Amino acid sequence: MVHPHKPLRTSTTGAVSAALLAGAAFGLAPAAPAAATGAEAAPGVRFVDIRGDGGTVLKANVVTPADAGGSRTYPVIVLPTSWATPQVEYLAQATKLAGAGYVVVSYNARGFWQSGGRIEVAGPPDVADASRVIDWALAHTPADPSRVGMAGVSYGAGISLLAAAHDKRVRAVAALSGWGDLIDSIYSGRTQHLQAAAMLGGAGYLTGRPSAELQQILKDFLGSNLAKEDAMIAWGKKRSPATHLDRINANGTAVMLGNAWGDTIFPPNQYAEFYERLTVPKRLEFRPGDHATAEATGLLGLPNDTWTSAHRWFDHHLKGADNGVDREQPVRLKSRSGGGYETYPNWKSVGADTRKIALGGTKRIHANIDSGANGGILMLSNALDQFVRLPPTASVPLLPRSFAAVWQSERYGSDRRIRGTVKLHTTVTSTKESGTLVAYLYDVGPLGLGKLVSNAPYTFHGKTAGKPFTVDLELFSTAYDVPAGHRLAVVVDTVDPLYIEHNPSGAQLTFSSPAADPSYLSVPLREQ
Missing domain, CATH: 3.40.50.1820 (Alpha/Beta hydrolase fold, catalytic domain)
Structure with a gap:
């Protein structure tokens, strides 16, 4: 010894x-x-x-x-x-x-x-x-x-x-x-x-x-x-x-x-x-x-x-x-x-001040297909964001609406700060009893290029096909500054390489906003 x-x-x-x-x-x-x-x-x-x-x-x-x-x-x-x-x-x-x-x-x-x-x-x-x-x-x-x-x-x-x-x-x-x-x-x-x-x-x-x-x-x-x-x-x-x-x-x-x-x-x-x-x-x-x-x-x-x-x-x-x-x-x-x-x-x-982005209308998407909205690559994408400020990106106007539900806020006239946890509340109807959806929040510039602010997956099982159910999902917490002239985009699709998806073949998801329970995204957002 x-x-x-x-x-x-x-x-x-x-x-x-x-x-x-x-x-x-x-x-x-x-x-x-x-x-x-x-x-x-x-x-x-x-x-x-x-x-x-x-x-x-x-x-x-x-x-x-x-x-x-x-x-x-x-x-x-x-x-x-x-x-x-x-x-x-x-x-x-x-x-x-x-x-x-x-x-x-x-x-x-x-x-x-x-x-x-x-x-x-x-x-x-x-x-x-x-x-x-x-x-x-x-x-x-x-x-x-x-x-x-x-x-x-x-x-x-x-x-x-x-x-x-x-x-x-x-x-x-x-x-x-x-x-x-x-x-x-x-x-x-x-x-x-x-x-x-x-x-x-x-x-x-x-x-x-x-x-x-x-x-x-x-x-x-x-x-x-x-x-x-x-x-x-x-x-x-x-x-x-x-x-x-x-x-x-x-x-x-x-x-x-x-x-x-x-x-x-x-x-x-x-x-x-x-x-x-x-x-x-x-x-x-x-x-x-x-x-x-x-x-x-x-x-x-x-x-x-x-x-x-x-x-x-x-x-x-x-x-x-x-x-x-x-x-x-x-x-x-x-x-x-x-x-x-x-x-x-x-x-x-940290996230005491919140604003809601209304997710109105009805949007139906087909599952099993990656829309192009993704959370990046494990341990690489966010390291690039850290060192060269290059987060995962997507062209929001070009995202295929058959595979991605998209909502956008108004353009902000001044800089905004996101601090804390973004929360999604929506009503979903599936044609199958199981499925996976992935929600993304993008900072969208004047040319439509979206920089990923946050995301999170959600999987369900045992649902009745054709019967609406409520989804409440917290996206991963973040601190991000949105420049003046930009807007926020909410994107939901069904496939992301980061996660295992549970969408049966041919599944479709419908997102709605009932009058008695409107859909929204709650964002901890305030002016700088």
């Missing part, structure tokens, strides 16, 4: 940067980096094996402050890795934290890379592993048991929140690009998020060893096995921090949540809802981008707003630093259209 306070000297060369660059953007890495086997490392870094739940070996690295020694103790931060990402994922941030006086232990989640066990998708063994890593840190590093924090990106975020619910020693969490509700993330609107599930499943098989349970869940989910729907939902709820939220509140853990507006794996709505139910010290931050792209540069050690906020969060809640975090408005967001940060006292205040 390596001496607890004596660092090994191992290499952190360009291979680490290459692996982190790939992993940072997508929560993945193409190959195990060379850092774990090299010869010379930054002082304070060592690679260790930690026994997790049931004796499963977890590959980990430990970074300690340069002045560690004697009887002095330090706050400790535990970092579970992202899905399919090697244990060096957080090395740059761990080094920064250690330089600021933290002990940092990062470990590869069970089932991935060289760690033992099977992929349990933040199941009970993963939660127990987090506690075993804390045990190890308290026994083998100068860690203070009263100042324990956890953080992570994506998979690491979910495990951190679940661990905080089950281990009272966790006093502060920074959960970045994670989930509060797993079902509402990849099965929102009772629609399978095809690209998200396929990517996660494929990456799991490539870089790890999925458990038999996970293999069956993926088979049922991607195969649309509705007979197993209740079992899949129960499986997801067990792995959702929202299910255990009362325990987090009871433990008093300080929780910071950070995510991107365009996260195509864990959409922002479910994080905002989770945040609103927290009664502990809390903070919510949304920025432009897609899954894990808001934190990506920080994983390479570059300046990064998300990680700066996380460090401030830990400094206050684990070190007692009077840095103002507790006095700032806790909801902080940045528009996809640019500009500085906006702050709010709570999430409800």
Whole structure:
């Protein structure tokens, strides 16, 4: 066993940067980096094996402050890795934290890379592993048991929140690009998020060893096995921090949540809802981008707003630093259209001003055909929006009305701001008992080119053919600025490559607006 306070000297060369660059953007890495086997490392870094739940070996690295020694103790931060990402994922941030006086232990989640066990998708063994890593840190590093924090990106975020619910020693969490509700993330609107599930499943098989349970869940989910729907939902709820939220509140853990507006794996709505139910010290931050792209540069050690906020969060809640975090408005967001940060006292205040766009008339569309209105490509389209402001687009005048229902607002005479959650309310009549519809909101310029503002899917089963029913659908939350002279367009079609659709062959959907229950789109819209 390596001496607890004596660092090994191992290499952190360009291979680490290459692996982190790939992993940072997508929560993945193409190959195990060379850092774990090299010869010379930054002082304070060592690679260790930690026994997790049931004796499963977890590959980990430990970074300690340069002045560690004697009887002095330090706050400790535990970092579970992202899905399919090697244990060096957080090395740059761990080094920064250690330089600021933290002990940092990062470990590869069970089932991935060289760690033992099977992929349990933040199941009970993963939660127990987090506690075993804390045990190890308290026994083998100068860690203070009263100042324990956890953080992570994506998979690491979910495990951190679940661990905080089950281990009272966790006093502060920074959960970045994670989930509060797993079902509402990849099965929102009772629609399978095809690209998200396929990517996660494929990456799991490539870089790890999925458990038999996970293999069956993926088979049922991607195969649309509705007979197993209740079992899949129960499986997801067990792995959702929202299910255990009362325990987090009871433990008093300080929780910071950070995510991107365009996260195509864990959409922002479910994080905002989770945040609103927290009664502990809390903070919510949304920025432009897609899954894990808001934190990506920080994983390479570059300046990064998300990680700066996380460090401030830990400094206050684990070190007692009077840095103002507790006095700032806790909801902080940045528009996809640019500009500085906006702050709010709570999430409800973000979308307090709403306007309705009437969805009048009757429109009938044929299912099974993609109209050309789409939510983009997983982890690519919204990253392009983040870095070059190029969201998914569609020519609204050219969308075929046989396959897309379209409504448009008036042109706005001044700039408008959309902040929060857009909500669709309409009446649908289907010629079949099952079906899928996808709603989109576009910012349409003078030439008719629409830039995607938000979207969301909705699937129904067991309806009576020819009988109208009401649909209420929340589109994914966003912050977007609509220029003067533009208008908003609401588009509904039935096919989107992001999702699995359930439209029987030959199905038709009719959208109507009964006088007693008019259809509308509620938009959190106000003048700038």
